[in-house]
Each structure stands twice: as structure tokens, then as C-alpha cells.
Amino acid sequence: MATEPQAAGDDDALSWDGDESLTAPPKLQRGWTAVGKGSEAVEVVGDESDAAVATPVAATGVSNAALIGLGVIGGIFVLYTVGWIIGGMRLQPDGELLAAGTIQYAIAAWVAAAAPAIWFATVMYLTRASKTWIRFAGLIAGVVLLVPWPFVVGGIGA
Template sequence: MTSSRDDDALGWAGDDDPTLVSGGAAAVERTPAPTADTTAVDAPADRDSATPDTATPDTATPDTDLPDGWAVTGSPGGYVDAPEEPATLSSPALIGLGILAGVYLLYTIGWFIGVGRLTSGLTDPLGQFMFSLGTWLAIAAPAVWFASSYWLTRGKPRLRWTWLILGAVLLAPLPFIAGTGGL
């Protein structure tokens, strides 16, 4: 015993609207851009061609108010191309990236704790300043390495993984691991 009320719970109002496109910007079909060779044949026959609100082929201009990333190509139809969508990460790649991000976060915490254990035997102000600057840069290094590796290697997954794994090896918090310092 099924009723239409049960089927109503599985859909939204307007699901059958033909103007809706599913799939985001990747599913948008190519549509012809306005061209200068449009003739008055396309206009309704009952309109007066002498009215000022209609454009003639000589005065028609292509649409220049396109969104950023959209361009009119030199293709024969004058089609408007949608902007390229960045490639999405697969589930294993996303999990691996999350694990590496966690490792870099732990490295930042490890550097913070490890550097906090170090003492400076320097007495001059310049030496103390340089030691303090070096410790703060060491703390920030894992986060900066992860962010710059991720941002600078867009579209190059092998290079991204290479740099992220190299950073995980090079940026290990040695003062924390070795236990150097006053505690």
C-alpha cells in the first residue's frame, strides 16, 4: 500500500523544472554567443524595424560583460567557454592530504614545545633577538611549508606529494624528539 504522500517525501518542489541543470558549472552546455551576423529575420514580423530599441547588425556589439574566467573563443560558432574547473581530489588523496596536514600540525606543536626547552647563552641584544627570531621561524616553518607546497603545486599532484613528503622528512622537530633543553 503506497501512497503519493510517500513519494512526495523523496523530492523537492520544482524538481521537474527543465531549466535546472544538475552537476554545477561542469554540466553547463555551450551556448552560442551573440554575433554581429544576426539578421533581422530572427525578430518578430509584427515589430516595427524603425523603433530605436532594436539593434541593426551594423550596430550590434558582442556581449563584453562576461564573468571572470569566461571568454569568447575563435570557434566557428563563437561559443562562450565555461571556466575550467579545478580537478577534485579523490577520497584516498583527500585522506592522505588530511593525514599529512595533521603531521604538519603536530610538527608545529613539537617545534613549539622543543624550542621552549632551549635556552640561549647569548648576552648581547642582537644575538638574543636573532635566537628569538630563529625559534619563531622554526615554529612557523611546518605550517608555511604545507601552505606553500599546497598552493604552489596546484594542478600537479605528483609534485605536490613530493614536496609534502619531503617537508615531512626535513621539518621533523629535532629538539622535541631528542629531548634537548632544560627539562
């Protein structure tokens, strides 16, 4: 039994009327770059005013290990803040006996409690374009320097 040649209209079942997306070359906004196989056939569309909007920004990612490390160090700084608050409240009766008044002591206690958060934010801001090890060196220096000594020495007991 001989097979009959397919009619030209058999491919019509695979597309809608007016759908040229399968045969038309792919289009890309101005400012973007196509890469890979067939990228030379990509058509760039848009005018010059679209170039500023469509220009991709190069993203510099942080590795998973660095993100976990930042989370751990951030958690340490949160615990340091809690330690400074508890230690500051425990020393408050002694602080009132000093020459500094109650208001000066309260200001110093709140600045000490805010120091870990300020250190963390400052290091993150100043090292945003630096290598990861430089950022971690600054954060670890803060972990060493900002230990809440009133809490460490006195503990939570009365």
C-alpha cells in the same frame, strides 16, 4: 458500454494558463553546453556580454584518498609546529648562552615553528597544476626534513 472520446480540454487540468514550459524548448545561457539526449533542441539565450559571465570553469577535482592524505600530512605539519615551539622553549636557556642574543634566538625559534606551515603552503601553491604524486612527494619531503629534533631528542620531560 462504449467509451466516449476525451474532450480536448482534459489536458488543461495539467497546466496553468500561460505555462508553456512543458512545450517550449529548454533554454541555456550563452557559453554553456547542453549534453545528453535531446541536447540538440536546447535553445541558447543571452547576448555576447553574457558569454564572459556564463562561461563555466572546468573544475579539476581531487580524489577522496588525496583529500584524506592532505589532511593527514597537514595534521603532521601542525604537530611539527607544536613540537618546534615546545622544543624551542626547552632550548631557550641554552640559546641565551650562545653568542646570539635573546632577540636573535626568539626570531630563529619562531621561524623554525613557522617552517612547517610555510613548507605546506608553498608546496600547495607551487604544485597546484601538477600531478597529485608530485604534490605528495614535496609534502613528504617536508615531513622528512622538518622533523622537530629538539622535541624528538629531548621529549617533553624536564
